[in-house]
Amino acid sequence: MGAEIQRKQQLINATIQAIGETGSLDVTVGKIAKIAGVSSALAFHYFGDKEALFLAAMRDILQRYSRDVSAALAVADTPEQRLDALIRANFGTSHFDRGVIAAWMNFYVLAQRSDAARRLLRIYHARLLSNLAHALRPLTGDQARSIALRLSAQIDGIYLRAALNPAGASPEEAAAQVLATLKRELAF
Amino acid sequence: MGAEIQRKQQLINATIQAIGETGSLDVTVGKIAKIAGVSSALAFHYFGDKEALFLAAMRDILQRYSRDVSAALAVADTPEQRLDALIRANFGTSHFDRGVIAAWMNFYVLAQRSDAARRLLRIYHARLLSNLAHALRPLTGDQARSIALRLSAQIDGIYLRAALNPAGASPEEAAAQVLATLKRELAF
């Protein structure tokens, strides 16, 4: 029982690591299993097929992200602090793990053909949007949703560039850009 | 001679179409060749291997985009018109062709492991940035580059969402969001 959860987590971690090494989903289940230290048959036993394994990994990544956000929001008292926390949460160092980056990029690809992936992505988008809008409302009223939209898109765009160009902007600078945009929105 | 160019273009178009149908690079060269109406051996004859074929397709997409941008800039007289043209050029209907979208998403994936892809992506990023900064300079002076950075990232982020969620914002609305951000930057 506990063993099952443990094995699954091992496999999920191995998946993220393996994807990170190749940069793509072209990783054999055999390789993932080897990293996890189990047989590939076990991966099928627990997840059914390869795509399910990848989705589980993505779900895991999103959950960790959610926890980060919750933790950050928990210690934020004012709307301004909330916004700051929300934005910074997207550029934490854990987001720049090779495996996590690769998972995200492939997630975008998968979202085009897999309903499950698309659904998951929508949820992430909606949650980010709603979090931002919620924090913005006291400050901007009706404009909240619209501003949240622009901010969240910019977050993804900046993440994309930072992730694909490690020599470029640092996570801190990346967050700073979004915060700058926020400042301008509030000033407007 | 002319035949070679023609065949190559056929294959490139077929590649984009095929990628669009699957949403991923998991398309057999055989399928691409069939769409192009030639043998798969010919694809190898002309491009060497599958990755080269895909890169050629991506290069083709970027070239068309460049042409669009140039054409749009050619009829813009003021800095404001320039910015408007640059932003709108990213949301033209051709960008929302299934094949083009799929190519972009997979391009992000490929950029993680293929030097050639990464190089190509950098060039695109740099050019967009430089175009925006150039148009901004007369209006914002020193701030131009920094603003351009935020705008270009937002362009990608908004494109990502629009592309992956056809039911969401329309291309026009997408462009409008970026223009809104521009307005706020200029007002600041």
Next chain:
Amino acid sequence: MGAEIQRKQQLINATIQAIGETGSLDVTVGKIAKIAGVSSALAFHYFGDKEALFLAAMRDILQRYSRDVSAALAVADTPEQRLDALIRANFGTSHFDRGVIAAWMNFYVLAQRSDAARRLLRIYHARLLSNLAHALRPLTGDQARSIALRLSAQIDGIYLRAALNPAGASPEEAAAQVLATLKRELAF
């Protein structure tokens, strides 16, 4: 465990047979696998690639040959008997199996580009030479090695002709020729 050894041996036997049917290494792994009654994937699973499979087959042939030689030497008491046994061991009927002949001919070809094959061939040459020289020493002293050299080369040459020309000399006649040369060497 035992299954692995068994399957490998099946595949090796099938390889020898298949090579014998074509006379060359231009046999598909698929055909070999079919003869062995397993899937071609299994052949790759166990041997890695086609060349390794062929080398395993050649190693197998050489091992059987070694065993034949050992068995023959075991019942030989005098140097003369030893020499007779050694020479005859090279012309046993098992050497004239189509597959074995084909394997040898292709072995010579492979030896030109495969280090593993060349190494294997050297070992065979060295062992034959040393066996002959050892048996000759009591009879010829210092001349042993030099005589062994001439005898072993002649063995290969005569085998070559007998193998490629089944209508020519019989194995017995072939052995007789070498024994004749031995007689002359000893008489000298």
Next chain:
Amino acid sequence: MGAEIQRKQQLINATIQAIGETGSLDVTVGKIAKIAGVSSALAFHYFGDKEALFLAAMRDILQRYSRDVSAALAVADTPEQRLDALIRANFGTSHFDRGVIAAWMNFYVLAQRSDAARRLLRIYHARLLSNLAHALRPLTGDQARSIALRLSAQIDGIYLRAALNPAGASPEEAAAQVLATLKRELAF
């Protein structure tokens, strides 16, 4: 017309060279043609198919060998000189060209399935045998043919070893071994 002969010879030389570089017949006609500086289609035009091209190359090698033998015999006056010339002709430096060696090894392979190759090989064997026997007759009478058989086989066997082990015996030493055997036969 003269052009045809020239082109054919170019292709034959290229074949021998190409085979020498790989050590096997696994050379593409394209590569051979490139070495020859012509199109691969031309090779087919002149030779019909790949095997015919290889056979032509082998025929060419055998002809040169024949010429060497004739030339050597032409200046030999006594039977002893004849034998010496015949034996040495088999170990001339031209026999140790990589391409020539590779051609021989592959010739043995081809002889197993190609009638044309087998026929060619028989002719070579028969001619060597007859040449040796002819030279031996004045010295050994009835024994000539039998001795010639042993010598010719030894020639092939020693060539095989020298060819496959360039670090081993030199051509001179190789010839010396056969001459030593000849001496013992004559002494017997």
Next chain:
DNA sequence: AATGAATGAGGATTCATTCAT
């Protein structure tokens, strides 16, 4: 719960060969 053994299906790539020009 866990795996070793086995495979079907497929896919990239190669190459001898053809043929119109």
Next chain:
DNA sequence: GATGAATGAATCCTCATTCAT
């Protein structure tokens, strides 16, 4: 006489997946 263009047919090898144990 000579070739560029084109392809059909293979073949090696991989891998997700299954299943008996």
